[in-house]
Amino acid sequence: MPLLDISNLVTAFHTPAGRVPAVDGVSLSIDRGKTLGLVGESGCGKSVTAMSILRLVSAPGVIESGSILLDGPGGPVDLVSLPEPQLRKVRGGRIGMIFQEPMTSLNPVFTVGDQVAEAVLLHQGCSREAARARALEMLRLVRLADPERRLDEYPHQLSGGMRQRVMIAMALACEPDLVVADEPTTALDVTIQAQILDLLADLRRRLGTAILLITHDLGVVAETCDEVAVMYAGRIVERAPAEKLFRRPLHPYTIGLLAARPDPDAMATRADGTTVRPRLTTIPGMVPSPQHFPPGCRFHPRCGYAHGRPGPDGPACDGGVPELRELEPGHFVRCHYAGSLGEPHAVGALST
Amino acid sequence: MERSHGFWGEAWRRYRRRPLAMAALAFVAFLVIVATLAPAIAGTKPVLCRYKGRIYAPCLGYFDRRLEPAIFTKDKFRGTYPKNLAEKDPASWAIWPLFFQDPYRSVRGDEWPGRPENPAMDQGRPSWTNPFGTDQAGVDVLAKMVHGTTVALLVGFVSMGIAGTIGIIVGAIGGYFGGWIDMLASRITEIVMCVPTLVLILAILAIIEKPTIWHTMAIIGMTGWTGIARLTRGEFLRLKGSEYVTAARAAGAGPARIILRHILPNSLAPILVPITFGIASAILTESGLSFLGFGPPPPSASWGSILNGARSNLGMWWLVLFPGTAIFLTVLAYNLIGEGLQEATDPRLREARK
Numbered sequence: 001m002p003l004l005d006i007s008n009l010v011t012a013f014h015t016p017a018g019r020v021p022a023v024d025g026v027s028l029s030i031d032r033g034k035t036l037g038l039v040g041e042s043g044c045g046k047s048v049t050a051m052s053i054l055r056l057v058s059a060p061g062v063i064e065s066g067s068i069l070l071d072g073p074g075g076p077v078d079l080v081s082l083p084e085p086q087l088r089k090v091r092g093g094r095i096g097m098i099f100q101e102p103m104t105s106l107n108p109v110f111t112v113g114d115q116v117a118e119a120v121l122l123h124q125g126c127s128r129e130a131a132r133a134r135a136l137e138m139l140r141l142v143r144l145a146d147p148e149r150r151l152d153e154y155p156h157q158l159s160g161g162m163r164q165r166v167m168i169a170m171a172l173a174c175e176p177d178l179v180v181a182d183e184p185t186t187a188l189d190v191t192i193q194a195q196i197l198d199l200l201a202d203l204r205r206r207l208g209t210a211i212l213l214i215t216h217d218l219g220v221v222a223e224t225c226d227e228v229a230v231m232y233a234g235r236i237v238e239r240a241p242a243e244k245l246f247r248r249p250l251h252p253y254t255i256g257l258l259a260a261r262p263d264p265d266a267m268a269t270r271a272d273g274t275t276v277r278p279r280l281t282t283i284p285g286m287v288p289s290p291q292h293f294p295p296g297c298r299f300h301p302r303c304g305y306a307h308g309r310p311g312p313d314g315p316a317c318d319g320g321v322p323e324l325r326e327l328e329p330g331h332f333v334r335c336h337y338a339g340s341l342g343e344p345h346a347v348g349a350l351s352t
Numbered sequence: 353m354e355r356s357h358g359f360w361g362e363a364w365r366r367y368r369r370r371p372l373a374m375a376a377l378a379f380v381a382f383l384v385i386v387a388t389l390a391p392a393i394a395g396t397k398p399v400l401c402r403y404k405g406r407i408y409a410p411c412l413g414y415f416d417r418r419l420e421p422a423i424f425t426k427d428k429f430r431g432t433y434p435k436n437l438a439e440k441d442p443a444s445w446a447i448w449p450l451f452f453q454d455p456y457r458s459v460r461g462d463e464w465p466g467r468p469e470n471p472a473m474d475q476g477r478p479s480w481t482n483p484f485g486t487d488q489a490g491v492d493v494l495a496k497m498v499h500g501t502t503v504a505l506l507v508g509f510v511s512m513g514i515a516g517t518i519g520i521i522v523g524a525i526g527g528y529f530g531g532w533i534d535m536l537a538s539r540i541t542e543i544v545m546c547v548p549t550l551v552l553i554l555a556i557l558a559i560i561e562k563p564t565i566w567h568t569m570a571i572i573g574m575t576g577w578t579g580i581a582r583l584t585r586g587e588f589l590r591l592k593g594s595e596y597v598t599a600a601r602a603a604g605a606g607p608a609r610i611i612l613r614h615i616l617p618n619s620l621a622p623i624l625v626p627i628t629f630g631i632a633s634a635i636l637t638e639s640g641l642s643f644l645g646f647g648p649p650p651p652s653a654s655w656g657s658i659l660n661g662a663r664s665n666l667g668m669w670w671l672v673l674f675p676g677t678a679i680f681l682t683v684l685a686y687n688l689i690g691e692g693l694q695e696a697t698d699p700r701l702r703e704a705r706k
Contacts, residue, residue: 054601054602056598056601056602058593059530059531088604088605088606089604090604091601091602091603091604092602092603092604092605093604096602096603097599097602097603099595099598099599099602101595104594104595104596105595105596105598105599106596106599107596107600107614107618108359108596108618109359109617109618110613110617118600118603118605118613119603119604122603122604122605122609123604154359167599170599170603171603
């Protein structure tokens with residue numbers, strides 16, 4: 001079985017305004033040593049999915065149903081129902097986590113060395129000296145410059161990229177089987193981003209750690225992931241090996257996302273013969289708010305292919321919820337018409 | 353390259369830049385020194401003396417009667433050392449306190465060679481022998497104040513120690529766990545907040561047979577924690593959602609570790625400020641009680657109880673001026689320290705530093 005198998009996960013927030021299902025029936029699986037990219041726009045539920053894995057969703061958020069099976073030596077355990085003390089051993093021990101904001105994810109009153117050593121002390125019964133030695137080793141592993149000195153420095157003395165390296169050192173200190181990286185490079189400069197991604201890929205190869213990489217950056221996914229899951233409005237809409245997905249996206253949303261990437265080589269010719277850069281392609285409309293998800297396929301109000309459906313040829317886009325179908329081996333799509341979309345139309349009413 | 357300072361190092365650097373706050377800190381340090389060395393500064397018992405071949409330190413009797421060597425009671429010194437030492441052992445010698453006056457009794461005539469008896473009542477105005485005057489019973493005011501410093505400091509530290517401990521525990525538990533626990537903690541805080549401290553103290557002191565200064569401190573501490581609890585709760589509410597706390601949870605830390613290691617150190621700075629102000633107000637409360645006559649019973653001396661002596665005799669202005677000034681300066685010092693701390697640890701200023 002895969003290392004981590006999430007099925008039908010529902011995580012909802014019970015706010016005064018009503019129940020908000022941020023994650024609505026997500027199923028994912030990650031094999032040992034592989035990288036799965038979870039892609040989607042802000043607010044699509046990808047971070048909540050990540051937080052749900054370690055049950056870090058705080059009130060008023062609740063995991064309502066589904067299972068998160070983590071395979072281990074004693075057989076798989078369900079993280080959704082695992083008692084808190086055992087769960088604490090999984091957190092940091094078997095699953096490490098890297099957060100988006102390296103500037104605020106480190107405790108300002110402790111030295112870098114103390115924080116990495118704490119991660120070690122929490123899971124391995126060893127002396128303070130041994131933990132410190134391990135911390136130094138980890139800082140070296142994540143290629144932090146001058147690790148001996150950094151060990152006794154405070155987070156505010158480090159740059160964003162350096163802090164993210166420290167976060168990675170903390171997450172990997174106990175050699176977890178899986179690292180959940182929630183937008184690890186979003187807050188960093190592009191050059192630092194590349195370094196951090198290289199580092200993650202390198203560590204994955206050396207330590208055999210599986211990675212769940214959450215991002216909204218398709219470029220990052222293309223470079224690092226074995227498999228990709230695209231999320232929209234709380235659901236997985238498409239899941240495929242990275243290469244397949246980029247070569248032939250099947251869901252209209254994925255098609256839109258890929259089309260929206262700027263192409264540095266594209267040039268358009270104007271009527272007078274001069275060439276200009278073409279306008280960026282966009283997906284019209286806004287991500288729907290979880291309180292007011294449209295019925296049926298949640299993407300249909302923004303979908304260029306949904307226009308005119310239902311035709312005589314199939315179900316209504318605003319009717320039943322489309323199933324996640326395996327259209328090609330390993331390639332899953334949640335769209336009634338995937339594979340036979342036809343030509344896109346201009347999207348009309350975009351009020352939702 | 354800037355050396356590692358840490359949060360408190362940075363705060364101290366900024367605190368040091370405020371001359372008034374530094375002066376206030378120096379003043380409190382001075383009070384601590386005075387309180388510790390009180391028996392050596394003012395008293396009638398030798399700091400060290402040689403008597404019948406052995407060395408004694410009778411001045412320790414000011415801290416606790418039992419520390420006064422038994423031999424002096426046996427030889428019937430009755431608290432007067434200079435004459436007795438000379439008469440009963442001509443070979444004796446003694447190192448005397450800086451200032452030969454007793455905080456608990458009037459110094460009799462000729463107790464110290466060539467010195468007249470302490471004047472009493474309104475004759476006891478400030479003079480060279482009694483710089484701050486004497487009270488109705490002829491007890492030297494300066495000696496009383498020197499020995500009363502201990503009370504003033506203890507009241508602040510002990511009562512705010514109690515209040516700080518209770519307040520931080522209640523606030524931390526409520527703020528961290530939330531839900532019905534928070535509800536309960538908040539309601540208890542509000543109930544205690546409604547209790548009028550002064551009335552409670554008066555009532556309890558009336559019930560207790562032999563009230564001491566410790567009872568007063570305990571009551572001030574046990575009623576004065578509400579503000580600290582509320583502030584702690586707020587800090588915990590703010591910090592428990594912070595990313596480094598989530599990161600600590602993701603690393604597998606349990607509630608105790610998160611509360612003690614991750615949230616508390618980060619919330620200590622803002623909590624320390626009301627504790628400092630609380631020390632000032634505890635001193636004021638104690639002085640007020642003593643002034644009303646509910647202070648520690650004699651012989652323990654408190655600044656407020658000296659003020660009490662002036663109530664019946666308004667002509668003795670020195671009984672108001674000197675202890676009143678001491679109380680004022682001490683309260684002011686603590687307030688200045690609190691303000692300095694606030695400025696030094698303000699997160700907005702911390703950001704501006706970069």
